[in-house]
Amino acid sequence: xxxxxxxxxxxxxxxxxxxxxxxxxxxxxxxxxxxxxxxxxxxxxxxxxxxxxxxxxxxxxxxxxxxxxxxxxxxxxxxxxxxxxxxxxxxxxxxxxxxxxxxxxxxxxxxxxxxxxxxxxxxxxxxxxxxxxxxxxxxxxxxxxxxxxxxxxxxxxxxx
Amino acid sequence: xxxxxxxxxxxxxxxxxxxxxxxxxxxxxxxxxxxxxxxxxxxxxxxxxxxxxxxxxxxxxxxxxxxxxxxxxxxxxxxxxxxxxxxxxxxxxxxxxxxxxxxxxxxxxxxxxxxxxxxxxxxxxxxxxxxxxxxxxxxxxxxxxxxxxxxxxxxxxxxxxxxxxxxxxxxxxxxxxxxxxxxxxxxxxxxxxxxxxxxxxxxxxxxxxxxxxxxxxxxxxxxxxxxxxxxxxxxxxxxx
Numbered sequence: 001x002x003x004x005x006x007x008x009x010x011x012x013x014x015x016x017x018x019x020x021x022x023x024x025x026x027x028x029x030x031x032x033x034x035x036x037x038x039x040x041x042x043x044x045x046x047x048x049x050x051x052x053x054x055x056x057x058x059x060x061x062x063x064x065x066x067x068x069x070x071x072x073x074x075x076x077x078x079x080x081x082x083x084x085x086x087x088x089x090x091x092x093x094x095x096x097x098x099x100x101x102x103x104x105x106x107x108x109x110x111x112x113x114x115x116x117x118x119x120x121x122x123x124x125x126x127x128x129x130x131x132x133x134x135x136x137x138x139x140x141x142x143x144x145x146x147x148x149x150x151x152x153x154x155x156x157x158x159x160x
Numbered sequence: 161x162x163x164x165x166x167x168x169x170x171x172x173x174x175x176x177x178x179x180x181x182x183x184x185x186x187x188x189x190x191x192x193x194x195x196x197x198x199x200x201x202x203x204x205x206x207x208x209x210x211x212x213x214x215x216x217x218x219x220x221x222x223x224x225x226x227x228x229x230x231x232x233x234x235x236x237x238x239x240x241x242x243x244x245x246x247x248x249x250x251x252x253x254x255x256x257x258x259x260x261x262x263x264x265x266x267x268x269x270x271x272x273x274x275x276x277x278x279x280x281x282x283x284x285x286x287x288x289x290x291x292x293x294x295x296x297x298x299x300x301x302x303x304x305x306x307x308x309x310x311x312x313x314x315x316x317x318x319x320x321x322x323x324x325x326x327x328x329x330x331x332x333x334x335x336x337x338x339x340x341x342x343x344x345x346x347x348x349x350x351x352x353x354x355x356x357x358x359x360x361x362x363x364x365x366x367x368x369x370x371x372x373x374x375x376x377x378x379x380x381x382x383x384x385x386x387x388x389x390x391x392x393x394x395x396x397x398x399x400x
Contacts, residue, residue, distance in 0.1 A: 100278075100386075101386055104229050104384070105229055105384075106229075107228070107229050107230035109229075109277050110228045110229065110231065113171065113192060114192055114194075127278060128278065
């Protein structure tokens with residue numbers, strides 16, 4: 001039987017009950033990236049503080065860039081995880097970004113063509129997201145403290 | 161006069177060594193790699209195959225923007241460092257001005273367009289006077305629709321428009337697709353002429369030098385040309 005966290009296609013909506021399970025969902029998404037290819041190379045993450053966005057990135061990186069230490073780049077704004085023979089994985093945190101000039105001066109646009117981007121706090125940069133992207137929304141659930149609803153889909157709507 | 165010129169203001173990188181208007185050696189890459197890792201090795205190779213030494217260079221030059229934030233910084237920092245080390249002048253060239261140098265056509269309007277993202281391009285307009293491009297407006301960032309409107313103004317309306325820069329194809333498609341400009345007025349320069357080239361940077365810098373410009377490493381500064389918050393808010397209100 002396929003584990004609950006295994007994603008075979010998008011869109012998909014599912015529940016997890018621990019950070020480890022959230023990581024497993026993300027690892028599954030990363031495998032989908034490696035198997036299928038045509039998924040857009042930008043993953044937009046949405047969700048409140050402590051909801052598990054960084055856990056999601058950790059899970060993704062465990063497949064795509066194994067062995068790399070994943071931490072939320074709240075102050076560095078972007079972390080780069082490199083693996084030989086693959087395009088780099090860029091891990092953004094837009095929590096402190098408040099304007100387009102902030103984005104420009106972190107070199108955001110320069111990263112977009114160069115690798116796979118996983119971006120936390122996309123709520124802050126709606127105007128700057130690529131037209132085609134994978135959208136991941138993580139929400140807390142009222143029934144249990146550790147329960148999360150994760151909704152994954154591919155967005156193709158023009159932004160600008 | 162020996163000129164070492166480079167560009168790293170967009171995705172591609174280019175380094176050229178020139179003796180006045182003669183090209184000695186050139187190294188251009190469009191690999192998507194980080195300029196901070198490729199630019200100095202390219203400078204080293206260009207000097208090596210030319211059998212010249214950096215100490216012989218009379219003038220250093222680079223594109224100073226507009227363009228990619230990191231790219232512009234890497235290029236400017238590199239050329240400032242080289243010029244400081246040798247105590248020689250260094251001249252910053254506008255990226256659109258360098259792009260305009262690449263246009264082999266001598267009629268019509270030369271229209272450099274670089275992808276500034278979010279529907280905008282970095283742009284300026286030029287026309288040729290004999291062998292040199294003459295600037296018709298200042299460097300700017302503007303939506304493609306607005307650029308089309310400018311190109312339809314009476315002074316330009318009947319002329320051919322030569323698109324050069326990494327946004328050439330995108331601009332061509334956007335303008336012809338929406339019927340903003342007739343396809344027979346728009347010409348995309350061939351791919352190999354669309355990217356900023358070290359030789360063109362050198363020639364634009366040489367013209368500035370001959371006109372008396374003597375910038376030092378301390379004075380050379382990047383030009384980011386970002387819109388002000390007020391302008392952006394206005395555009396958002398207008399639904400752009």
